[in-house]
Each structure stands twice: as structure tokens, then as C-alpha cells.
């Protein structure tokens with residue numbers, strides 16, 4: 342049965358939608374209010390399902406969220422999150438809830454080396470994959486010979502098979518004549534921030550995907566989008582209003598303690614406060630290690646589907662938030678080549694473009710004259726065992742080397758935040774351990790960036806997983822509808 346719904350609002354579509362609403366009106370419990378759970382809710386609610394979403398914390402957004410910082414009196418993100426032009430499902434989610442205007446697309450990327458020289462990367466009017474060729478050829482941090490070798494390797498990467506094995510990318514790079522300097526100055530710069538892993542710990546599959554989707558397939562693929570507002574606002578009022586309009590019941594501070602399974606079917610959940618909730622269907626959109634703790638041990642042990650998840654490994658991200666008494670960075674961001682952190686974000690500039698520093702949240706922190714800058718250090722294992730003061734010292738020292746204005750500026754406030762389990766690692770062969778959304782428990786779906794999405798751990802991956810879980814529920818009821826959005830064309 343093929344039904345077309347939710348696309349352009351034709352009268353047939355509207356009628357079918359109402360018929361479906363009447364037929365279904367079925368309750369779906371979603372556990373977890375991160376992007377995966379939220380995306381599933383936005384997909385199912387307009388299609389006639391009654392959604393109850395249970396979130397352990399008092400805020401939505403999961404790992405992509407903000408909190409009120411006592412010292413700066415500001416809503417700050419646990420870490421700057423960026424999207425890219427190639428994240429088509431995340432863009433769809435933003436449009437659905439009406440927050441796409443909160444993102445500032447960066448038409449150019451600024452790469453800086455320790456000697457403070459900057460190369461600007463912007464797309465020329467040439468078709469992909471040549472749109473970045475002119476910028477790349479002008480890049481100051483690679484020699485002409487290195488650029489030729491990298492171009493050749495990129496050409497080979499485009500043609501590399503993706504079936505079967507997912508060999509270590511480091512081996513592939515070595516086989517294709519990429520020197521440690523080329524890895525450090527080109528491949529690593531891109532991969533560490535995109536995959537939150539070092540090139541020696543990732544497989545060919547996701548490394549290839551990053552370069553293809555972001556740089557080679559479409560001129561807009563590489564466009565980084567930076568939220569102009571804190572994540573708490575990006576996933577704030579508009580999202581809540583959308584959920585309310587679609588009668589999605591949100592229960593915050595409601596942590597699930599047990600998922601009840603009887604005779605290989607999901608029957609309900611028990612919350613930590615002892616409430617029992619039942620429904621015909623459930624999407625568990627919690628981190629993978631949490632999911633195993635919620636399920637009955639015998640269910641987990643009976644299915645390799647669940648036990649496989651234990652093989653997934655985590656990688657940490659540290660963000661260092663710095664408030665200076667005057668501007669130290671004139672650019673909107675910097676991609677650091679050969680540095681401790683990979684990105685420096687000019688949060689004041691981003692928030693000014695949303696009008697936040699004029700009487701908004703930023704002003705309370707003196708942002709009018711000062712500047713709020715955030716440094717993101719991905720795959721931050723180098724900081725293990727170091728105290729916050731030492732991390733701050735190293736990062737500030739680097740900033741003062743890179744930005745002369747920071748040498749005389751006063752640092753008013755600094756906050757170091759480390760997320761130890763920021764993302765799963767895209768280790769070689771990682772997809773073996775990532776489950777599809779339809780679990781062996783027929784009426785239980787799983788979602789989350791760690792499930793099988795064909796994407797690494799990103800907001801795009803999380804949204805995809807939510808859409809795929811919703812799609813699986815529709816399919817079980819005989820409605821074949823593709824919810825995943827096409828790639829950029």
C-alpha cells in the first residue's frame with residue numbers, strides 16, 4: 342500500500358491524512374527528548390499519532406542543549422554545535438519547527454596556522470567537485486606538491502568502494518602517499534571536527550563520507566551553519582509551541598527506569614517515580630548505554646541486536662568558553678591548523694546577528710564592549726587527567742599566540758566543559774554494531790545518533806534516526822512513506 346502524506350498539501354493528501362488520523366489515533370511513547378526523540382515526534386504527530394515524550398531532564402535537546410551559567414549570567418551551550426549544508430534532514434527539522442532563521446550560513450571558512458596566517462575557503466562558480474579548487478590551491482598551509490598529492494588522493498577516495506570492509510583510514514592514507522604533515526594539516530583538520538576522532542581511529546567509510554558529502558558532491562555541502570542563538574533557544578519556544586499545536590505531551594523530569602517487555606512485546610514503562618505508562622508502541626531514543634540498562638537483562642542477552650551495542654566506544658569533546666573585556670577576534674570563526682583546538686567561534690558576532698547583544702542575553706555579560714569566544718577541542722583525550730585550570734591555561738596561551746589582541750585583553754571569565762561521552766567513535770567497521778531502528782521486539786523502535794543511519798554521530802544522524810524510527814512505525818501499519826529527505830542535488 343503506498344500512501345502519500347505530509348508533502349505538498351493537495352486535497353487528496355489532506356483527506357487521506359484525516360482518515361489516517363481517525364484510523365490510528367494510537368499512542369506512541371517516546372523515551373528521550375534529544376533530537377532523535379524530537380524528530381520522531383515531529384514526524385508522527387502530524388500523521389495522527391498521539392505522542393507522549395518522556396525526558397529525564399528538565400529541558401529538551403539532549404546533548405545539544407544550553408544551561409544558565411552563574412558567573413556570566415548567560416544561557417550558554419554545553420558546546421557550540423554546527424550544522425552543514427549537507428545535513429538535509431536536520432534542515433528539514435529546523436524548517437518544520439520554524440527555527441531555520443536562527444542559523445547563520447558561513448559562506449567562507451577561515452583556516453589559521455600558528456604563524457597567524459589565514460586562508461579563506463569559499464566556493465567559486467564552478468560545478469562540484471571543482472567549486473573549492475581555487476581556494477584550495479591558494480591555501481598557504483600546504484606546499485604545491487602536497488596539494489597535488491591530496492587532490493590525487495581525493496580523486497581516489499571518490500572512487501573508493503564502500504562495500505564490504507571498512508579498513509582503517511590511516512592505512513588507506515599511507516597507501517595513497519599521504520605524509521604525516523598532510524594528515525596533520527589537511528585530513529586531520531577536517532576529520533577530527535567532523536567525526537570527533539583522530540584519523541588513526543576512524544574507518545574509511547565515514548572518513549570518505551565526510552569528504553564526499555561536505556566537499557566534493559555539492560557546492561553548498563561545505564557551508565557551515567552556526568546557530569545565532571544558544572541551543573536552548575534554538576530548541577526552545579518555537580519547538581514547544583509546535584509540539585503544543587500538535588498535541589504532543591511532553592513530560593520533563595520523567596526518567597524511565599524500566600522498559601517492560603512481555604512475550605517479546607513492549608507493554609509499557611515504569612518511571613523512576615513509580616508511574617506505569619502503557620502504549621501500543623515505543624521509541625527508545627536514549628543513548629545506547631542507557632538503553633541496555635532500561636531493558637530486562639534477559640531481553641538484552643537474548644538478542645545480538647542489543648548486545649552488539651556494547652562494542653560502541655565513546656570520544657570526548659571539550660569546549661572552553663572565554664569572556665574577554667574587549668574584542669580579540671575579528672573573524673566569525675577560525676579553523677585552527679596545527680593547534681590544540683579545531684575551531685574558535687566568535688559567539689558575540691553570532692549573537693549580534695540575532696540582535697541578542699543589544700538588550701538581549703549577551704548584554705548581561707558585558708558583551709557590548711567585550712567578546713565571548715568559544716574554543717572547541719574534539720577528540721579531547723589529550724586533556725584526560727588535567728584539571729580545568731590547566732586546560733584553561735593551555736587554551737588561553739594558544740589564543741594569545743594566535744590573536745595578538747588577546748595578549749593585552751583581560752579574561753573576565755572562563756568555563757571549561759568536557760563531555761566524556763560526546764559521540765560514539767566511527768572506528769573501522771563500526772556499522773556492524775549499530776542497530777537498525779526496528780528492534781526484534783516488534784513494537785519497540787530504537788533511535789539515536791548511534792543507531793544505523795549511514796551518518797556519523799551528529800545532529801543530522803540523530804534526526805535521521807528519529808525519522809527512520811517513525812518510518813518503521815508507519816511501515817508496520819502498512820503505510821509506506823519515505824520520511825528521509827534527499828541529499829543535496
Ligand SMILES: Cc1cc2nc3c(=O)[nH]c(=O)nc-3n(C[C@H](O)[C@H](O)[C@H](O)COP(=O)(O)OP(=O)(O)OC[C@H]3O[C@@H](n4cnc5c(N)ncnc54)[C@H](O)[C@@H]3O)c2cc1C
Nearest residue numbers: 373375376377397403404420422423597789790799800803
Ligand atoms: C560537546 C558536543 C559537541 C557536539 N557538536 C556537534 C556539532 O557541532 N554538530 C553536530 O551535528 N553534532 C554535534 N554533537 C553531536 C550531537 O549533539 C548528537 O549527535 C545529538 O545531539 C544526539 O541526539 P540524540 O537524540 O541521539 O541523543 P541525546 O541528545 O543524547 O538524547 C537522549 C535524551 O534521552 C534522555 N534520557 C536518557 N535516559 C533517559 C531515561 N531513562 N528516561 C528519559 N529520558 C532519558 C536524555 O536526557 C537526552 O535528552 C556534539 C555533541 C557533543 C556532546
